Amino acid sequence: MTVFKATLLSLRSFLSTIIIYFLIFAIFAIVRAKVSYNTTADLYKDTSLDVAVLDLDNSQLSNALIDYLDSSQKITKLDSNNEDINYQAINDNIRFEIYDYAIIIPTDFSEAIISGDYQDKLEYLASANSASGYLISEKINTFLSDVKTYLDCGYSEEDAIKISLEQVEKTDIVDTKIYSNDSYNSVTNNASISYSFVFSAYSCLMILTVCIASVLGFLKNKDSKDRISVSGKSFASRNNELILAVFLIGLGITLCFFIYSAILGRKQPDFHMLLFYGINEFFLMLLGLGIAYFICSITSNTNLINMLSNMIVLSLSFLCGVFVPSEFMSEAVVKFSQLLPVYWFVDCCKYIEHHDFSNILSSHFFECLLIQLVYAIIFFVAGIIINKKREQYAY
Amino acid sequence: MFFRFFSYSLKQLVRMRWLVGWNFLFPLVLASAFYLGFGNMIKDDPNRLDTIEVAYVAGDGINSNFLSVINELSKETEDHNKILDITSFDSLDEAKDALNKNNIDGIYYQHDDTIEVIVSENGLNSTSLSQIVKSYQNYQASFEKILSEKPEEINTLMANMESNQSFIKKHDFNTGVSQYMQFFYALLAMSSLFGSWISTAIMTNLCANLSESGKRFEIAPGHKLKAIFAGILAGTILQALSNAVVICYVEYVLGLHWGAPICMVIAITILASALGISVGTLIGSIFKNQLALSMVPLAFTMTCSFFSGLMMGGIQQIIQNFCPLLNKINPATVFTDSLYQLACYGKTSAYYEDLCIMVLMIGLCLAISVLILRRRNYDSI
């Protein structure tokens, strides 16, 4: 088992690479788990947005407004101790989607409403011309115009607020139904174990391609190759040991991702589908091994291996919906990405996420796996052809 | 002598195939992948308030007030485009058919004094459709309450309802730069930090503890630091050139605007290139192992780029909220922030702060490197 041991031992040199890419994945998965939310349901549910409130007034009215928004949105109260409003910091949080909307209640807000000088009294920040901006502004206008109406009609401030709150609560009930044929592609999901698996397409493929291509590259090095080939071991036994070692490395790396994703997603609603995510991840591993073999057939230089791995895997990840959901991409790009293997890995994750244990084993599920396998074979065969051609030209 | 070192360093760097690939080709490939992945979102923000296509189906006992309210919303205003685009259908089935075909986003089905909202999926559009009904119901409730409790105030109520005054206004920075451009800023940061490879390659050739040619160099009477600085200059020029190519490619070929004058963007990336090269010099002066000299710059670049939002937009903002110091010591984030500040807010104090931090980092990296490299004999080689 000399070749087997040597292959496993040469992996030690890439320990730092493995740790770094795994750490990136681990951090991403944790952050993603924290910001996940669920909008998927057969029943209609209002979209709940993250709204930041900076209340400098702290009056009865401003508190009522916050309570009202709190009933349907996720409210974050900003620290109002500073006298200067840091609009830029709030805007940064909006732009980077920490909040969807921020509202600033000025110190004289309550007085202004009562005195009638209320036009544009509140300030809000939202992405330019965004739907969330419209929605929350509409809610605020509705509530405040109720209060204003009741004040103008002679109700006391306390009564006006009380009646308005009761009224918005009552009128908030709208008979809204979902009517849809089952098109899982159109639904954006967030609370799911699938997120870590989707992101693992990047990290796991990176580790697999860089490490395995480098290990294979090392063994392809003329001197090492000659030394191994003059040893007493038969060609078949050498290759069997090599394949076994590479497969074992791949399996070990993939298993780390699988176990981590499983631990992180143990409380997610689709945790019971873990087995199917695992099967999908296994096929991703085969794809990774194929790409690694392909890369090492082109070069055995560690720097070039790193570059090609990054180019191939990062591009695949961006195009196939690993970093940016494919719903946001143009149709032409999605059509193009369907020609790429990682698209089918991501698609399979989505498919598992949206189906029950009982009806998962459909033709689409197998189709996704098969396409990944076919691509793995294509990469592998391409690698063999390139190797053969290079050997021909070498002599 | 300096010019000779400079020209030879340039010659050597240009001939390193892998280096040219990493620094010229890789950012271009990645920029293209970014463009294909979310160029769509930059040109057309997915969170933008698009006109919602809605069907209106009237059942028995139609109350035309609601129709007039939604008709109002289908007119363009100063603040925004028209919110609704209404198509009237005679039957609910026809409307549902249109919903199934994704021709419309939702249906208002008004019957028996109730307004039913039918949508195909949950989301902002659906919630907005629902909110319009809520607002309508709310006005109706106000009307009924005043009419029953204070009928004398009906004129005040009508005046209030007719008044289009808004309670809220937007605080706008008028940036006009998509938030997704952040990915491209991070791409430039990554590309600049890849410059660290250039300097480790230069250092390898000039230090006796890193290579045989380094030994030959150190035996010679040439000034080592002069040669290293000539190499750093050559590397910075090469790196800045590769960044400029990426910047022009994104601006002119992909048609995405950086949000700031292109010469300013190039000027800042020159600083970032120098930063990448200086970091590499420091790495080259600390590490002796050949594998470490190629792996550490890569790992450093990818880690910094990740935390500046290369793979996950917004992560730098999460860090900013929990541990802002991390953003200040991450060269990739400092650089992306300087471009972001310039594009969104102009030349703010934060922008100048970022530039100063970059200059400081360059100075610090070079100073430490000089201290380490100053010695010209070793305990072991």
Place this chain on the structure above:
Amino acid sequence: MNESIVKVNNLVKRYKEKIAVDNFSFELKQGEILGLLGPNGSGKTTTINCILSLLSFDKGEIIIFDKAMSPKAYDIKSKIGVVPQNVAVMDTLNVYENVDFFCGLYIKEKQKRRQYVEEALEFTGLSDYKKYKPKKLSGGLLRRLNIACGIAHKPSLIIFDEPTVAVDPQSRNAILEGIKEMNRAGASIIYTSHYMEEVEEICSRILIMDHGKKVAEGSATDLKNSLKIRERICIGMPAINDDIIKDIKAINHVYDAKFDGKELIISLDGGEHNLVHILEYFSEKNIPFGHITTKLPTLNDVFLEITGKELRD
């Protein structure tokens, strides 16, 4: 002729607990080729690196051209040329550029440098390979490039650190001839090797090192003359008994005799016509024998006698 070029006094270099160079002293005089001979790990390269100020040392003094050597002694360094053990060239530069680059570290004047580079390429026989990248050169040509880079600036002191390791015999001869020619042109040379034949061939003085210490010094003849054994006679024979060995040992000038199963090896400590006396004894006793070879002592014998082990161990 007697001017001192390099003077090393009581040099001590330690790597943690291990002493690599132990109180080592020597002197190189103008026009000399000094051979540093010793097995692998004896401290030759460490000594060279200390002389060149690449390595710091724990004790001692190094004087070159009558000045103390230091990392910043640029005036001294400008007169030294080094051909290191491993090929030290830039992979990305071609042959001409490599020689020009390293020569440029010493010679600033462009015209002069161009002439020197051309001469170095001519001298090493690389004129036809100017545009070749190092990777495209054979092992022998690569070694020559290594030499060209070290000597192009025409130094007065050249240090060769095992320049013939892994070189084919033809290239080795060319390199050795080149070194002799450089010496004739006025360069003083320090030549380290563990090949005693080479050292014997080109060096005017030899210094043998072991475990970082000087174990012997002198010309090849002086060193060999200092040996007790002056000659060795080997006689092929099928078998032999102890009485015969005892008789042979009793012959005049025979220092030692032993049978290794195939040959009788007789060591002699001087005298003349020794072989005649031995053959006379064989014919007298009617002892059959096969081939006969005689060997004069080598530097290996010098090393063996001093350290009790072979130089090539």
